[in-house]
Amino acid sequence: MLLSHDVSGSGPAILLLHSGVADRRMWDDLVPALGHAFTVVRPDFRGFGQTPLPPGEYADADDLDTLLDHLGITDAAVVGSSFGGRVALELATLHPGRVSSLVLLCAAYRGVEPTADVQEFGAEEDRLLEAGDVEGASALNVRTFLGPDADDATRARLLAMQRHAFEVQLAADEQDPPPAPRRVDVDPTAIAVDTVVVSGALDLDLFREVAVVLARDIPGAESIELDWAGHLPSLERPDTVLALLLDVLRDDPTVHQP
Numbered sequence: 001m002l003l004s005h006d007v008s009g010s011g012p013a014i015l016l017l018h019s020g021v022a023d024r025r026m027w028d029d030l031v032p033a034l035g036h037a038f039t040v041v042r043p044d045f046r047g048f049g050q051t052p053l054p055p056g057e058y059a060d061a062d063d064l065d066t067l068l069d070h071l072g073i074t075d076a077a078v079v080g081s082s083f084g085g086r087v088a089l090e091l092a093t094l095h096p097g098r099v100s101s102l103v104l105l106c107a108a109y110r111g112v113e114p115t116a117d118v119q120e121f122g123a124e125e126d127r128l129l130e131a132g133d134v135e136g137a138s139a140l141n142v143r144t145f146l147g148p149d150a151d152d153a154t155r156a157r158l159l160a161m162q163r164h165a166f167e168v169q170l171a172a173d174e175q176d177p178p179p180a181p182r183r184v185d186v187d188p189t190a191i192a193v194d195t196v197v198v199s200g201a202l203d204l205d206l207f208r209e210v211a212v213v214l215a216r217d218i219p220g221a222e223s224i225e226l227d228w229a230g231h232l233p234s235l236e237r238p239d240t241v242l243a244l245l246l247d248v249l250r251d252d253p254t255v256h257q258p
Contacts, residue, residue: 003067004050005043009035013076016042017084019232021141022161023049029238037250043067048165053172057180061090068098077249081105081234090184092191102195103248106207106231115205138163147202147230154235188217195221196248200229207231
């Protein structure tokens with residue numbers, strides 16, 4: 001299956017992987033400037049944006065491998081936000097030759113136990129969805145994951161992206177058989193590319209703990225904490241995150257090596 005995607009710009013490839021509360025449109029504010037330095041590839045994962053969610057087993061990392069092959073791209077610098085960060089790690093695990101470097105923005109990772117705040121969020125999201133309140137569950141995600149610097153227009157954009165994802169995914173769960181994402185276990189100590197781990201000081205406890213673990217366990221990883229950020233810094237202060245990405249990925253490819 002080929003993921004819905006777009007490609008813009010020219011230069012070395014950069015792959016932008018969206019969070020689990022958004023789709024590829026979350027990168028809209030960054031793409032024009034990134035396109036001056038990179039060939040920017042941004043897909044929608046299955047069940048997000050314009051990509052459907054058919055029945056059967058799949059792995060997001062395999063979908064990305066297929067996409068890069070389709071585009072004739074050997075490898076890319078991979079920037080992953082939240083769930084997209086987890087998929088970036090899975091891509092580096094299953095298809096390591098595809099990843100030239102990693103930037104993990106408040107990444108998800110299965111190797112850390114859920115914290116109390118995440119468990120509380122999950123219980124409330126489940127309650128709303130079981131009651132059929134997709135709008136309420138979408139609003140809960142926006143309140144939970146967007147930090148205080150996000151403006152009203154950004155909150156409205158994220159609400160629309162999350163609502164659409166819920167609608168697609170809930171409908172897909174009614175299929176027989178339903179979609180079956182394959183679990184990919186990641187060993188951070190085996191990640192062998194330059195990695196920058198970015199965290200938000202205002203994020204949920206789980207993701208701050210994940211950042212500590214990944215920065216500790218990925219060989220040579222650099223850790224950056226943004227004191228103003230919640231969980232989605234690229235939506236909260238896109239210009240600041242753009243500057244960070246250009247600094248990390250454009251100028252000197254050896255500066256972040258172990």
